[in-house]
Amino acid sequence: MPKKNYYDVLGVPKTASEREIKTAYRKLAMKYHPDKLKDGTSDQKMQELNEAYEVLSDPTKKSNYDRFGSPDGPRPGQGFGMNFGGEMRDFSKFTQNIFDTVFNFGGGASKQKSSKVEKARGDDIYTEIVVDFIEAVKGKEFKEKLNKFELCSRCKGTGADNPSDVRTCNVCQGKGQKETQTRSVLGYMKMVSTCDKCNGTGKLIGKTCRECNGSLYTKKLKNVTFKIPEGSDSGDKIKIDGYGEKGRNGGESGDLYIVIIVKEHKYFKRNGLDLFLELPVSFLDIVKENSVLVPTPYGFERIKMKNTYQFGKVLNLTGKGIRTKKGTGNLKVALQVVMPNFTSDQYNEMAKILEPYEDNVNAEFSELVKSEK
8 A cells, every 4th residue: 555645644735834844743643642532543643644744844854755755765766867968977887886786797807796784773763742831831851761772782782692603604605695607698697695594694693692582682671861842842853862773783773753742721822932811801900000910831920901901902021932042932911801790789880980971982883873874
């Protein structure tokens, strides 16, 4: 089954910006998180989202994916376009490399590339962590126990119980490859392939290591401390070096990437580095010009009201928004003026006090009504 288009998985066009990709991932990650999706499809959905975001959030992988359809770059045979004056002159090198690697005419006139197995780095692992809104705004340190693959300390990555248990492969004589010679109309051809006796390592193990059972690696549970940086947002990633999949043939382990998912807050809303808050304020506080307490992620601020403030008035609290290394945002407070629950006698008393006064709030609409009569 072919893989899904990564842009379709995140629901964004190919021209989407880095921020648009992050925003799309954040919304979908919250939608399909196991805490919200209870039909058993969450794991598959999150795996697709993580795979798509891993590629499209990395400029190099995204470029490869857009050009070749794979984050790893061109597949064998891909990318050799006939660009006259440019890549065309490299075509002979390309064909020559094939013959140098696979065929050796005349019993060894051409150089051969070794097919001996080399060390390879392990794959990276992606996982998620769900944090509260205020934890993401202010930052928080976490301590977790994580598995880490390391080269076996007993065999030093040889896979043998003792150094004497390692011997040179008797089939390939330690080259990691074997050669077969055949005759054709072109002459004698020498074909090179990976030695199936030693799997390309050039070594044979007599007795495998009792610690790693010949796998070269051991898995250990370690205490790891990592921090959610101040001002983190959904889709941000934390890298923990060396805690990914184990390497191959003695190569180093991959890395662990923790993708941050931020829960929505009941009152605070985020837009870039700014925060927004709708604050209920009593009509009496406006009239009396009282000071009211305004909650921020960093504590309470006291602000004096003015009797000129209207419903929806937005007050700006400088520096009380998101704080990051790139900058600091503000907290924008929209006033929601509320009438207190007066008794009937109190309403009657206020009506008598206000009876001499008039206002022109609805004057424009009053004129409209008069014109239609």
